[in-house]
Amino acid sequence: MSETLAGHKIGFIGLGNMGWPMARHLQDAGAEMTVWNRSEARARLAAERGMNVASDPGAVAAAVAAGAGAGAGAGAGDGVICLNLTHNEVVASVVDWIEPVIVPGVVVIDFGTTGYSETLAFAERIRARGGQWIDAPVSGGQVGAEAGNLTIMAGGEAATFARVLPVLQVVGGKVTHMGAQGAGQVTKLANQLIVAQTIDAVAQALRLAELAGVDSALVREALRGGFAESRILELHGDRMVRRDFAPGGRSELQLKDVRLMSELAERVGLKSSTLANSRQLWEHFVHELGHGDLDHSGLFRIYETGA
């Protein structure tokens, strides 16, 4: 990998299954990383790899703020704080930490799937301090993160997007500026809506075939390449046929995204009985049946057990 970020100071908060390989790619591209993670174990790994481990998220912001706004001498990554966190509440608490330390020129890149309204509010708080916020949720899973080949859907000021593009390109294979603040989250939620509902459709179709005495593996094969073809049929359909529901993409996180898209739909006035039904289904699957830790293809069990 070429050292496109050589010497740039980048902060990274949240070294989970997605954030950890992303931070490693940034370091491999030459960036000087300052990181923070809730769990000690991952932070220790980061230290062993030569990253600076900060004592709290505010210290991450303070470390990179020094490099921000240094004019022509500043690189694309200088003053950049990356977030990769799983829930709005965690993002909110991190914003509480970093907000007082933000100086003009700092850019916060939120790689997580964060609510639309929350994104606008967090961005406003950072802008009030002279900083910028890029919502840049990703798709492609842990496999894509490890390969540095994520799809990134970004929202925010065009000039800011252009400035941090080299950072985004280190972790993503396909980077698109979707529009104004929040447009990245809107796109990610559109993606997740299709994923949640297509998993449901494929589950019903394969279970319908089984109940009618037809081999679901053969049905999946016969449908491949036709109008019913999808990545979900290919990947999640295969898991359903094999009853392999080890995550992968946890159903609890799928439900989180379904809730975020319901909130967005309500905010912008999209009325959909399908979306309401989909939310009920995932709530039932995760909370009443307790399957939040299964891969989201495990929704199949709803049709298998009739529960």
Place this chain on the structure above:
Amino acid sequence: MSETLAGHKIGFIGLGNMGWPMARHLQDAGAEMTVWNRSEARARLAAERGMNVASDPGAVAAAVAAGAGAGAGAGAGDGVICLNLTHNEVVASVVDWIEPVIVPGVVVIDFGTTGYSETLAFAERIRARGGQWIDAPVSGGQVGAEAGNLTIMAGGEAATFARVLPVLQVVGGKVTHMGAQGAGQVTKLANQLIVAQTIDAVAQALRLAELAGVDSALVREALRGGFAESRILELHGDRMVRRDFAPGGRSELQLKDVRLMSELAERVGLKSSTLANSRQLWEHFVHELGHGDLDHSGLFRIYETGA
């Protein structure tokens, strides 16, 4: 095209947008065609092309019955009557016509999407006369039919399937024997279930983005290749972005298939709130909004108008 069916006598009932190119391909493969169609215009075209135009469906059956069961001399296509009709009721009326003329050795191939229970009943009537029934619904649309490249999902006796395979291969690029009688229809309905629900998902996702101020064409592009990728996103998503709802696949026929899958689900005991919701949605779109003649991607209008 090689003349794999040279000299075989094949009947074809129903020369619609799908049946007409299929019949032409069979003739081009060397078969001697006897056909019947409800509308005169298409029958005239068939006559101009050198097909024998029968006066009624019973006469088609009589013409091919002569070639059936002629032992070692009979070809794969001899005694074969192909059906390509749009509704159960039309198939029932054709079965009324042909049933008395069926002799041992005759095989009826039903290329249409016919109900599961009806398929079992029609097949039983033909078997009682010594004939056989292969349910062989197709996927791939008019484009696939013109190209002789349909996906064919067949159900029925393995020996009968093997006998008529050369006929199926002339019209289909991918031919799969799915299992016992009705297994082809089950597979087609599984296909249509996924299509109906994925169209709905893509419509919601793109409209959600538009309502949030994000360009739906850009969203569709950003989602391509990721977990939300599907043939529906590729083809029908493009129609939604362009608001081009000229058929293509008519919504009235999509609703017909949704009803057939609901009946199958009830018969085999698949409980699904999603399927019930999907049926309500398509009923509303076709009957209350009167959009039966739009392409099924036109379901998008439900989210556009809020109706």
